[in-house]
Structures are given as structure tokens and as C-alpha cells.
Amino acid sequence: MKNIIYRVDDRFIHGQVLEGWVNYLKISNVIIVNDLLAEDSVRASIYASTLPANTKFSVYSINDFCSKKPYTKYKKKYTLILIGSINDLLQIKDTFSENIYFNVGCISDSSQEVCINDSVFLSLNDFQKLQNLSELYDIYFHKVPWEKPVIFSNHNRE
Amino acid sequence: MVIVILTHGMFGEELLRSAEMIIGRQDKVEVISINSGELMDDVSLKMEEILSKYKNESCLVYTDMFGGSPSNISMAYLSKDSVEVVSGVNLPMLIKAFTMRMDSENSLSQIAKDSAEAGKVSIKVAGELLNK
Numbered sequence: 001m002k003n004i005i006y007r008v009d010d011r012f013i014h015g016q017v018l019e020g021w022v023n024y025l026k027i028s029n030v031i032i033v034n035d036l037l038a039e040d041s042v043r044a045s046i047y048a049s050t051l052p053a054n055t056k057f058s059v060y061s062i063n064d065f066c067s068k069k070p071y072t073k074y075k076k077k078y079t080l081i082l083i084g085s086i087n088d089l090l091q092i093k094d095t096f097s098e099n100i101y102f103n104v105g106c107i108s109d110s111s112q113e114v115c116i117n118d119s120v121f122l123s124l125n126d127f128q129k130l131q132n133l134s135e136l137y138d139i140y141f142h143k144v145p146w147e148k149p150v151i152f153s154n155h156n157r158e
Numbered sequence: 159m160v161i162v163i164l165t166h167g168m169f170g171e172e173l174l175r176s177a178e179m180i181i182g183r184q185d186k187v188e189v190i191s192i193n194s195g196e197l198m199d200d201v202s203l204k205m206e207e208i209l210s211k212y213k214n215e216s217c218l219v220y221t222d223m224f225g226g227s228p229s230n231i232s233m234a235y236l237s238k239d240s241v242e243v244v245s246g247v248n249l250p251m252l253i254k255a256f257t258m259r260m261d262s263e264n265s266l267s268q269i270a271k272d273s274a275e276a277g278k279v280s281i282k283v284a285g286e287l288l289n290k
Contacts, residue, residue, distance in 0.1 A: 011198055015166065015226040046233045050225030110195025118194040 001025075001145075002101040004071050005080045008089050009106040012037070012082045013047045016106060016119070020144030021080055022055060028077035029056045033065045033092060034084050062091045069095055086126040089133075096137065103142045103149070104130065117150070119143050159259045159266060160186040160212040162219045163247065164205070164228040167191060170220075170247075177252045184256055186212070192227055201231055209235065216240040216266040218255060218273075220247035242270040244277075251277030 005027075009017060012032050021027055030051060037044055038061040048057045058070065071079045083089045085107070104120055112121040120141055122130070130139055134152040142149035161184075163170035170189040178184060188208045192201055209217060217240060221228040224245035235241045244251070254276035258269045 011227050011230075013225065014230060015223055018225045042237070043234065046230055049233075050230070108195055109197050115195075121195055 002099055003075065003078050004099055005078065005101045005103055006083060006089065007080060007103040007105045008083050008086060010084050010108055011106055012084065013050055014106075016144055017080070017082070018050060020146075022051065024145050025078050025080075027055065027080045029058075029071070029079040031057075031065070031070060031079065031081045032059045033062060033081060033088065034059065035061045038064070062088060066092055066094050086122070086129050090129060098137070100137070102133075102137055102139045104139065104152075105141075105143055116141050117143065159216045159218060159269070160188065160208070161252075161255060161259070162188045162190065162205070162208055162217060162232070163252070164190045164201075164219055164232055165192070165222040165247070166226060166228060167193060169222055173247065173249060173252060176249055177256060180249075181253055181256055186215070190228075198227060198231060201227070202234070205231060205235065209238075209241070217242075218259075218266060218270055219243045220252060220255070221245045222247055240266070242266050244270050244274050246274075246277060248277045248280065250280035 005021070007017070007021070012034070013030065022030065032044070032047065037059050044059045051057050060068065060070065071081060083092070104116070106119045107121055108119065110121050112123045114122040114124065114127045116122060130152055133139055139152040140149040141152065163174055165173070168191050170191055174184070174187060174189055190201060190204050219232040219235075219241065221232055221243060222245070223229065229243065229245045232243045236243060251273045255269055255273040258264045258272060
């Protein structure tokens with residue numbers, strides 16, 4: 001798996017992320033990209049308290065993340081970048097590259113039209129946006145690392 | 159004092175049922191079960207409704223796993239003096255809390271501490287006890 005993981009997860013750090021990604025892959029750096037959390041030190045400190053002591057943690061607003069590209073200094077270790085929505089993911093598209101593992105892990109609104117699995121529910125609008133993105137990059141639905149990922153099928157892509 | 163059990167899935171419901179099998183029916187207990195496809199904002203709303211319903215009471219929240227969504231959500235209410243959160247809930251921990259709160263002299267923080275300890279000491283590797 002690529003070292004830089006972009007995971008769309010509206011719960012940010014929770015059981016799947018901690019027991020799955022952080023502990024299983026021994027992820028060194030966790031970054032949350034979210035405008036609200038960048039201004040909310042209480043919630044940020046709650047998330048920070050849940051991580052292993054040797055895991056670096058930071059929160060960036062979308063603009064700061066795009067301008068500072070903080071993951072570039074950790075190229076040899078796993079870095080998990082958590083993004084709260086498909087819209088936020090698209091807002092950081094200037095940072096996208098072939099070196100990123102794109103993972104849609106948890107979007108937990110079962111009132112949405114498209115059920116991908118028991119963790120991911122998408123609006124038709126978000127589904128379309130992912131479909132467009134999948135023309136450029138491999139997009140995976142991947143809840144926890146020991147489960148087989150499901151790639152977003154795009155038959156238009158060669 | 160109200161006790162809230164906030165867990166992934168139906169674990170909290172069943173834990174309460176098991177505790178009541180042992181020590182009888184309990185009042186002032188609320189269970190919130192977080193299921194797949196449930197928005198965290200909706201869970202927070204349930205928590206706020208409980209705090210509002212028992213606004214004159216202290217509130218001890220038991221969650222299943224530190225770092226999980228139930229803990230993260232409930233920890234956001236720690237700024238209120240009348241709320242405490244204990245993670246890693248198990249049956250001995252919950253029973254200790256239920257029995258301690260029968261005595262009104264026991265404070266929220268004392269019940270939180272003692273029940274957490276009861277939960278910890280109840281965990282045994284039985285083979286080690288028998289010098290296997």
C-alpha cells in the first residue's frame with residue numbers, strides 16, 4: 001500500500017481508524033483536514049488523546065493543508081490523512097498525486113441513496129463526484145486494512 | 159445520578175439487561191446504541207436530550223472503547239462539572255456503579271473511579287490463578 005493514505009471518514013478518529021489503520025499499519029502520522037476542527041481545540045484534543053503516544057497528530061484547515069502540504073516530510077512512513085466529506089476531499093485536489101492511496105472509509109448517513117457497504121452511504125451527487133475522480137485515480141472503499149478493498153469501478157477509464 | 163451507557167451496536171442494551179438480571183431493575187439509566195449508518199450529530203443530539211431531561215442530576219457515561227465514537231462523543235461533554243466518562247465498560251464495572259449510587263454520599267467522581275477499578279480487577283486470566 002502507498003505510504004500516504006487519504007481517507008474520507010466523517011467520524012475522523014474512531015474504532016475502525018484506531019484499531020484498523022493506526023495500530024495495524026503502525027501509522028506514524030495522523031492529520032485531520034477540516035475547517036471546523038481546525039478551530040475547535042477541545043475536539044482536536046479529544047482525538048489526540050486517543051492515539052498511541054508515538055503517533056504524531058495535527059489538524060489543518062483546508063487552505064492550510066493545501067498550502068503547507070505537511071505530509072511531504074514523512075515520505076518513508078505511513079501518514080493517514082482524514083477528510084470529513086467528499087466535498088472536502090475535492091477541495092484539496094491540488095495535493096492529489098499517484099502516490100496517494102484514496103480510501104473512502106466511512107460516510108455514515110444511511111438516509112443517502114447509495115449504500116456501498118455498512119460504513120459508506122453516498123448521495124447521488126457524491127457518487128457522481130467519485131465517479132469523475134475515478135477517471136484520474138484509483139478510488140477504494142476500504143473499511144479496515146485486513147479486509148479486501150473494493151475499487152470504484154469506472155469503465156470509461158483505460 | 160443518571161447513568162448513560164453509550165456503545166457500538168446493542169452491546170449497551172444487553173449489558174444493562176445482564177446487570178438487571180443480577181441486581182434487579184434500575185431507574186435513571188439511559189442507553190444509546192450507535193449503529194452503522196448513524197450520523198454522529200444525531201447521537202450527540204440524543205446525548206443532549208438526556209442531559210436536558212436530567213438537568214438537575216449528575217451524569218456518569220459508560221462507553222465501550224476509548225477512542226471509539228461513543229467515547230469521543232461523550233468526552234465533548236466533560237466541560238460540564240456534572241458529567242464524567244468512563245470507557246471500557248463491563249458488567250462488574252456497571253454493577254459497581256449501580257450499587258454505589260444507591261448511597262447518596264458517594265460522589266460522581268468517586269463512583270467513576272471505584273467502578274473503573276472494579277472493572278479492571280475483575281479481569282483475570284483464570285489459568286494464572288490456578289498456577290496452571
